[in-house]
Amino acid sequence: MTASTASRPAAPRTLSADEVQSLRRRPAGFGRWFADTGWRHLVGVLAGIFCVFPLLYVLSSSLNPSGTLLSANGLFTVVDFGNYVDLLFNRPQQPYIAWFANTLLIGLISAAGTVFLGALAAYAFSRMRFTGRRIGLLTLLLVQMFPQLLAVVAIFLLLNAIGDIFPVLGLDSQIGLILVYLGGALGVNTYLMYGFFNTVPASIDEAAKIDGAGHARIFFTIILRLVAPILAVVGLLSFVATTSEFVIASVVLADPTKQTLAVGLYRFVSEETSRNWGLFAAGAVMAAVPVMALFLYLQKYIISGLTAGAVK
Incomplete structure (x- = not known):
């Protein structure tokens, strides 16, 4: 053995697969x-x-x-459970069941209308090229910077004037309240849907047009099925916002039988000498059941709908 060979350091030993697995399983x-x-x-x-x-x-x-x-x-x-029984059956002057039904009716109609109108507008902005398209998108975004609460006085005066001509659309009308909700939620939901619609390849539309399909058929039979996640997200957000809204509903609706849960439950804690937080809490618990049920039903669409629309 030469001197150079003796001074050379030994090569490191390669660990076997079993030794690597044992090291990985070793508790830290x-x-x-x-x-x-x-x-x-x-x-x-x-x-x-x-x-x-x-x-x-x-x-x-x-x-x-x-x-x-x-x-x-x-x-x-x-x-x-006395608060629940008292709230449901022993207070005819405070009709909780009517408030609950009104809230579900207004919330579901507003959510469905918001989804449908927002999807139509988002499809037009995403698939069609027309003059003012970019300015329209920017306008929708800028308008949403101002909360709807700032327009309460204008909404009151507008509905009061409309009610003189069409009473069914004026003050103390649930249809008028639904129209106000639809107008307030259309902008931000359109912009959110627009980002998701852009993720759908335009080649699908082109292939359908070659087969003779028009915009209406493409929209209702193809696009709506592909954008189901964002439709579920917008519907859920609209339903939650509508059922929990208080200010505009309290201004528009005056008849106790037409009011929503948010306005009706406020009666239990609004008066200084007759506050009943137990009834208010019972009503709040039951009011959360539809929102929770809808959230659980649409949960599989929520994550994909929010992420896909946000990264475009």
């Missing part, structure tokens, strides 16, 4: 796990507690017959 220390992923679990647990606690507090208050929030500090110390 708690500190390393917490630094890598454990802190995320901690943040998730804290966020979950932060979100769930108000819901549990409202549910506990709805089951407390005292009618106050202060006595509900101990969660579920008293479980009594």
Whole structure:
């Protein structure tokens, strides 16, 4: 053996596949796990507690017959369904069932109308080229920078003037309220749908046109099926916004039998000497059921609809 060969360092040994797997299965220390992923679990647990606690507090208050929030500090110390029974059957002057039906009717019609009109406008902006197209998109975006709340006085005067000619569309009319909701939600939803419509390849339209299909047939038979996720997202957002809206509904609707849940439930806590937070909490819990059911039903469309429309 020469001197050069003796001084040469030995080559490192290559680990076998079994040794690599054993190293991967070797448990890491708690500190390393917490630094890598454990802190995320901690943040998730804290966020979950932060979100769930108000819901549990409202549910506990709805089951407390005292009618106050202060006595509900101990969660579920008293479980009594008297508030629900009283709210549904013992208060004819405060018709909760009528409010619930009005809210569902207005919310569903507004959501369906918003989806349909927004899809028509988004298809036109996405597939057609016409003068003023870009200016129209920018106008829709700029108009949404001003909240609808700023137009409450104008909406009141407008509906008051329309009611003199067409009473069915004026003040204290659910149809008039629906039209106000449709006009307020059309801009932002059109812009959101426009981004999703652009993700659908235009070659599909061209192939359908070669077969003799027009814009109406392409829209109703092809495009609507491909953009179902964004339709579900817009419908859900519109339904949630409509059912929880208070200011415009309180201005437009005056008849107690025509009011929505947001306006009707305000009566239980608006008067200084007759506040009943138990009934208010019970009504809020039942009002959340349709929104939660619709959210669970459309959940499979929500993530894909929001992400695909946002990145275009």
